Amino acid sequence: MRKISLLFVLVTIALLSSCVDDKESTTVEQIRTAKTEWLKAQAEMLKAQGETQKLLAEIEKLKVENEAKNEAARIEIERLIAEANAAKTKAEAEKLLAEAEKIRSEAKAAEMANEYQQKIYELEYETRKAEEAYKQQDFLNKLNAAIIAGKLNPELEEMYADYVKALRKLRNNQNQIAYYEGEINWFKNRISDNFANHLAGFQEMIKNNQEKVADAKEMITELEASRTLTEAAMEKKIKELETKLEELTKELDSKTAEMINTADEAKKLLKAIYDAKQAVEAAEQEADDKEAAYEEAKEAYHSNPTRKLVAPFNITVTTSQGTEKTFSFAGYPEFEQGILTQINAEKEKQANAIKDATTAKEKAEKALADTKANLEKLEKAAADAKAALAPLEKTAKEQEAKLEKATKDKATYEGKVTELNNKKTAAQTDYDAKKDLVAKYTDELKNPDLTPAEKAELEALLGVAKTNEATALAELTKASDAVTTNDAALATAKKDIADATKAIEENETAYEKAKENVTTTQKEYDDAVAAVSEINQGKLVQDVQKAIDELEIATLLADEFNTIVDNAAKTTETLLAEMNQAKADWDAAVANIETAEQKKEEAIAALENSAYATLIKEAKELSSQIECTNQLLEFLTSNSEGIDAQIESYKEEIKTAEEAIAKAEQSIKEFNALASDEEKNEELNAYIKAQNEEYQAEINALNNEISKLKEIQPELQARVDRLQAAIDAAEAVLAE
Numbered sequence: 001m002r003k004i005s006l007l008f009v010l011v012t013i014a015l016l017s018s019c020v021d022d023k024e025s026t027t028v029e030q031i032r033t034a035k036t037e038w039l040k041a042q043a044e045m046l047k048a049q050g051e052t053q054k055l056l057a058e059i060e061k062l063k064v065e066n067e068a069k070n071e072a073a074r075i076e077i078e079r080l081i082a083e084a085n086a087a088k089t090k091a092e093a094e095k096l097l098a099e100a101e102k103i104r105s106e107a108k109a110a111e112m113a114n115e116y117q118q119k120i121y122e123l124e125y126e127t128r129k130a131e132e133a134y135k136q137q138d139f140l141n142k143l144n145a146a147i148i149a150g151k152l153n154p155e156l157e158e159m160y161a162d163y164v165k166a167l168r169k170l171r172n173n174q175n176q177i178a179y180y181e182g183e184i185n186w187f188k189n190r191i192s193d194n195f196a197n198h199l200a201g202f203q204e205m206i207k208n209n210q211e212k213v214a215d216a217k218e219m220i221t222e223l224e225a226s227r228t229l230t231e232a233a234m235e236k237k238i239k240e241l242e243t244k245l246e247e248l249t250k251e252l253d254s255k256t257a258e259m260i261n262t263a264d265e266a267k268k269l270l271k272a273i274y275d276a277k278q279a280v281e282a283a284e285q286e287a288d289d290k291e292a293a294y295e296e297a298k299e300a301y302h303s304n305p306t307r308k309l310v311a312p313f314n315i316t317v318t319t320s321q322g323t324e325k326t327f328s329f330a331g332y333p334e335f336e337q338g339i340l341t342q343i344n345a346e347k348e349k350q351a352n353a354i355k356d357a358t359t360a361k362e363k364a365e366k367a368l369a370d371t372k373a374n375l376e377k378l379e380k381a382a383a384d385a386k387a388a389l390a391p392l393e394k395t396a397k398e399q400e401a402k403l404e405k406a407t408k409d410k411a412t413y414e415g416k417v418t419e420l421n422n423k424k425t426a427a428q429t430d431y432d433a434k435k436d437l438v439a440k441y442t443d444e445l446k447n448p449d450l451t452p453a454e455k456a457e458l459e460a461l462l463g464v465a466k467t468n469e470a471t472a473l474a475e476l477t478k479a480s481d482a483v484t485t486n487d488a489a490l491a492t493a494k495k496d497i498a499d500a501t502k503a504i505e506e507n508e509t510a511y512e513k514a515k516e517n518v519t520t521t522q523k524e525y526d527d528a529v530a531a532v533s534e535i536n537q538g539k540l541v542q543d544v545q546k547a548i549d550e551l552e553i554a555t556l557l558a559d560e561f562n563t564i565v566d567n568a569a570k571t572t573e574t575l576l577a578e579m580n581q582a583k584a585d586w587d588a589a590v591a592n593i594e595t596a597e598q599k600k601e602e603a604i605a606a607l608e609n610s611a612y613a614t615l616i617k618e619a620k621e622l623s624s625q626i627e628c629t630n631q632l633l634e635f636l637t638s639n640s641e642g643i644d645a646q647i648e649s650y651k652e653e654i655k656t657a658e659e660a661i662a663k664a665e666q667s668i669k670e671f672n673a674l675a676s677d678e679e680k681n682e683e684l685n686a687y688i689k690a691q692n693e694e695y696q697a698e699i700n701a702l703n704n705e706i707s708k709l710k711e712i713q714p715e716l717q718a719r720v721d722r723l724q725a726a727i728d729a730a731e732a733v734l735a736e
Contacts (some may be wrong), residue, residue, distance in 0.1 A: 058121050062114050062117055062118050062121070065114070066110070066111060066114040066115075069107065069110055069111075070107055070111060073103050073104065073106070073107035074107075076100075076103055077100045077103055077104055080096045080097070080099055080100035080103070081096075081097070081100055083096050084096035084097045084100070092324075095318050095324075101288075105281075105285060108281060109278070109281065112274065112277050112278060112281065113274075115274075116270065116271070116273075116274035116277075119270050119273075119274075120267060120270060123263065123266055123267060123270060123612075124263075126616060127259070127260055127263040130256045130259055130260060130616075130619055155730070156727075156730050156731075159723065159726055159727055159730060160727065162723055163720070163723040163724065163727060166716070166719045166720045166723055167720055169716055169719075170713075170716040170717060170719075170720050173709055173712065173713055173716055174713070176709055177706055177709050177710065177713075180702045180705055180706050180709070181706065183698075183702055184699050184702050184703065184706075187695045187696075187698050187699045187702075188695075188699065190695050191692045191695050191696065192688075192692070198667075198671060198688060198691055199668060199671060199672075202664040202665075202667050202668050202671070203664075203668070205660060205661075205664045206661050206664045206665065209657040209658070209660045209661045209664075210657075210661060211624075212653060212654075212657040213654050213657045213658060213661075215624065215628060216650040216651075216653045216654045216657070217650075217654065218628065219628060219631065219632065219646075219650050220647055220650050220651065222632055223632070223635060223643050223646060223647050223650075224647065226635075226636055226643065227643070234636065237636065238633065238636055238637065241629055241632060241633050241636070242633065244629055245626065245629045245630065245633065248622055248625050248626045248629060249626060251622055252619060252622040252623060252626060255615050255618050255619045255622060256619055258611075258615055259612060259615035259616060259619055262610070262611045262612040262615060263612060265610065265611070265612060266607065266610055266612035266613070269603070269606050269607040269610055269612075270607065272603045272606065272607075273600065273603040273604055273607060275603075276596065276599050276600035276602075276603040276604075277600055279596045279599065279600070280593065280596040280597055280600050282596075283589065283592045283593040283595075283596040284593055286589045286592065287586065287589035287590050287592070287593055289589075290582070290585045290586040290588075290589040291586050291589075293582050293585065293586070294579070294582040294583050294585070294586045296582075297575070297578045297579040297581075297582040297583075298579050298582075300567060300570075300575050300578070300579070301575040301576055301578070301579045305564070305567035305568045305570060305575070306335070306336065306568045308564060308567075308568065309331070309332055309335055309564055309565060309568040310331050310332055310333045310335055310336060310568075311331045311333075312328070312329065312330055312331045313328075313329055313331060313564070314326050314327065314328050314329070315327045315329070315557060315560045315561060315564075317552075317553055317556035317557050317560060318556075319548075319549050319552040319553060319556070320552065321545065321548075321549060323549045323552075323553065325553050327557055329346075335568060343565060346561065347558070347561070347562070347565075350554065350557060350558040350561060351558065353554040353557075353558075354551065354554045354555055354558060357547065357550045357551035357553075357554045357555075358551055360547045360550065360551075361544070361547035361548055361550070361551050363547075364540070364543040364544045364546070364547040365544055365547075367540055367543065368531075368532060368540040368541065368543070368544050371528050371531055371532050371540055372532050374528065375525070375528055375529065375532070378521070378524055378525040378528050379525050381521045381524070381525070382518070382521040382522045382524070382525045384521075385514065385517045385518040385520075385521040385522070386518050386522075388514050388517070388518075389511070389514050389515065389518065392507055392510055392511040392514055393511070395503075395507045396504065396507050396508070396511065399500050399503045399504045399507060400500075400504065402496060402499075402500040402503075403496075403497060403500035403501060403504065405496075406493045406494075406496035406497045406500055407493075407497060409489065409492075409493040409496070410490060410493040410494060410497060413486050413489050413490035413493055414490060416486050417483075417486065417487075417490070420479065420482050420483045420486050421483060423479045423482070424476070424479040424480055424482075424483050426479075427472065427475045427476040427478075427479040427480075428476055428479075430472045430475065430476075431469070431472040431473055431475070431476045433472075434465065434468045434469040434471075434472040434473075435469050435472075437465045437468075437469070438462065438465045438466050438469050441458055441461050441462035441465050442462060444458055445458050445459065445462065631646075667691070670687065671687065
């Protein structure tokens with residue numbers, strides 16, 4: 001952070017100390033506008049580069065998926081063929097072989113579809129790659145134009161120069177990563193068990209290295225010629241190369257733009273190739289079917305179909321689900337005399353069986369459909385039953401709480417009975433004593449012989465006695481009330497206990513019924529779900545499949561029986577005509593293969609000769625020329641020691657490329673020698689395996705190189721960002 005801040009300070013001081021006139025401010029504004037365009041081009045380029053990598057990943061994913069599917073199909077086909085060879089009956093063997101052929105056809109169709117999709121991705125990748133190069137060149141063109149435009153103060157111009165160098169280092173690093181990733185993809189596409197794929201890889205390797213040799217030799221010739229050039233001739237040569245570079249760049253830009261515009265047309269041509277390949281596959285399958293039909297017709301002609309009907313025979317039918325059933329027939333010897341009574345009876349029986357099976361199938365399907373439709377209702381019923389438990393559980397808790405409280409209250413009130421009764425008895429005794437005393441004093445006052453003093457004393461005592469009597473009466477009343485209140489509360493508690501006990505019993509009965517309802521409704525729902533389960537093959541699903549199988553069995557039996565009867569009725573002339581027609585159909589199907597193959601070759605040629613393919617080749621050639629011209633310019637502007645070292649480097653490249661060519665040529669010879677001898681298949685497979693391991697080793701080495709380049713990528717990007725920030729700050733000062 002201190003280095004960046006110091007740079008800003010130095011730039012600002014340098015710029016402020018310069019004379020900034022209106023002309024320079026205008027130039028800076030123009031550059032800032034141009035720079036916005038650079039950044040836009042840069043963003044588009046990086047976006048294209050990111051999309052390119054995504055496409056490469058998709059291509060690799062498709063290849064891995066396709067290989068896994070093909071391997072699984074191969075194993076299954078081998079298993080079916082082995083079972084067919086061990087089959088006890090011809091019908092069983094034919095069934096297994098038909099299943100193997102079906103899997104092979106499906107795998108072939110999937111392989112073609114994946115191959116087509118991969119080609120589309122590869123075409124898109126080439127387009128994106130070209131677009132990336134186009135955007136990159138556009139970015140550099142605008143950058144150079146902005147640097148050259150107008151006079152700038154030396155400090156800003158130097159910053160731009162540093163920025164360009166840093167940017168080139170960053171781009172070179174990114175391009176090298178992209179190149180290595182392309183090489184990895186090439187090697188991955190070469191890894192295969194296919195003999196032809198390896199041969200094509202060796203041939204492409206030879207071609208690429210021959211081009212490297214030619215380019216390196218051309219560069220050596222140019223560099224050696226530059227040693228004898230005078231200074232003036234050197235300057236002239238450099239200007240010629242700069243002019244050539246400019247012309248090549250413009251031409252590449254034009255070709256790239258044109259190529260991008262023709263990409264959609266190329267996709268259509270790829271689709272035409274895919275359709276043509278599918279047509280070839282369909283034609284081959286049709287030819288196989290027609291051949292089988294011919295063999296069947298030929299067998300019918302050379303045998304006597306009537307013999308099969310009059311003698312005892314079996315009919316074995318196999319449904320699409322693999323259900324197999326055999327029917328035995330005693331034969332119809334009367335057929336030779338033209339009597340069809342028993343045969344017609346059998347046909348009617350089979351027709352009725354088809355009708356009954358159709359009805360059974362419809363019923364089974366309706367039961368399945370009705371149960372599926374009723375699932376939601378059953379689920380709701382189960383949910384409602386569960387929900388009904390909650391209020392009953394709440395009621396049970398409430399009544400248990402009431403019972404508990406009433407039981408506690410009863411115990412409390414019963415515990416008070418004796419105490420309250422004792423208090424009442426004591427109060428009654430006290431009251432009676434106080435009352436008797438009042439009566440006593442009252443009677444004594446009636447004595448006429450009392451002296452005034454005695455009378456006064458008795459009256460005083462009577463007054464106290466009456467007061468005490470009233471107090472005792474109040475206590476007695478209070479004690480009596482307490483007994484009455486406690487008795488009433490005890491009676492209430494006993495009633496509450498009885499009521500709560502009854503409510504609990506009633507609620508418990510209702511709760512048990514509700515629980516039973518939960519069990520019943522849940523079972524109904526679970527049974528229905530299980531019955532309609534496709535995954536677990538529920539009962540109703542099985543019933544439907546069984547009904548479908550029964551209908552299919554009845555239909556297949558009727559078809560086969562009718563075929564036997566119809567064939568038995570045919571004359572020798574009819575059978576001969578059918579055999580000849582079957583042969584003609586087969587010949588026509590074989591001819592269709594040739595037509596389809598021709599259309600496929602035409603579709604492939606149309607793509608190879610298309611504007612897109614031509615432009616791709618031209619763009620690659622121009623890119624190679626631009627790279628060579630750039631390198632030559634760089635070498636001519638350096639010292640002679642650098643040129644000498646580069647000549648040696650090119651010689652080393654030639655040596656490496658020629659060794660690679662020799663190795664590829666030797667590999668082709670060895671591959672062809674092994675492939676021509678059937679007894680050396682194991683050696684060929686071992687050779688292919690070793691070659692695949694060699695390709696994998698190359699991939700591992702390239703991945704290591706990519707890792708190294710990616711490690712320095714953040715540092716290169718950080719330098720570009722720092723210089724970009726410094727330029728922004730400097731331009732902001734100039735614009736003020």
